[in-house]
Amino acid sequence: MSTAKNNKPTESELEILGILWEKGSGTVRDVHEILEKSKDAGYTTTLKLMQIMHEKGLLKRDTSNKTHVYEAAISQESTQQQLLNKMIDTVFNGSASQLVLQALGNHRSSQEELDKIKQYLNEIEQQQKK
Template identity: 45%
Template sequence: MTKKKETTRPTEGELEILAFLWERGSATVREVYEAISASRPMVYTGILKLMQIMTDKGLVIRDESARAHVYRANVAKEETERRFVRELSQRLFSGSAAQLALRALEIEPASEEQLVEIRKLLARKKQEANR
């Protein structure tokens, strides 16, 4: 049986680029540079090098068919979020997702819409546990 190779864990800088690509869909290095440098000092070549590294890691895919290469995320936002939450839960809460959720809700209040989604998830988890 072949084990699926896990994608490299993105760094903070890579996550910033991925967040932009998840929102936008695809972008050139120039577009990513302009978006990120609007909020903090950054050099174009720094973004270019980081995106080349991300391509090598398999975090993004580069379309080289046009003069300006277009990049898009090669990892799903939801799976990346799950991975980080799982790691955080294991490191700080002995693997207890419930404890992590409780702490998160203590820090940042949830909207009514989010509370509805949380209740649905809890009901689904309860059903699964009773099977």
């Protein structure tokens, strides 16, 4: 494996990753403007954070222009999975389905979403049957 992901992102770093996963890529200013909506921090704070993340290998960046453009260097899926696993382990007594039930319970999901989940459940069952 090439991408070093020994460094697990901190809370603040996760917020930035979340933004970049959604946007695809962006400058410090782009990220900062979104971050500002839910948080209260100065521009250089965001900058510093993203620089650290780059050092750690959490972000890639293009420095060919004066204003650098960043993007996530670790995949959203693997990060999600890592966080889920830890969460299931420490807070859900090791039971993934307990987590699923809890997640479905308080988040009113759309019919469309529910259908997608059902369909997925069927696929899983088919796989296990054979």
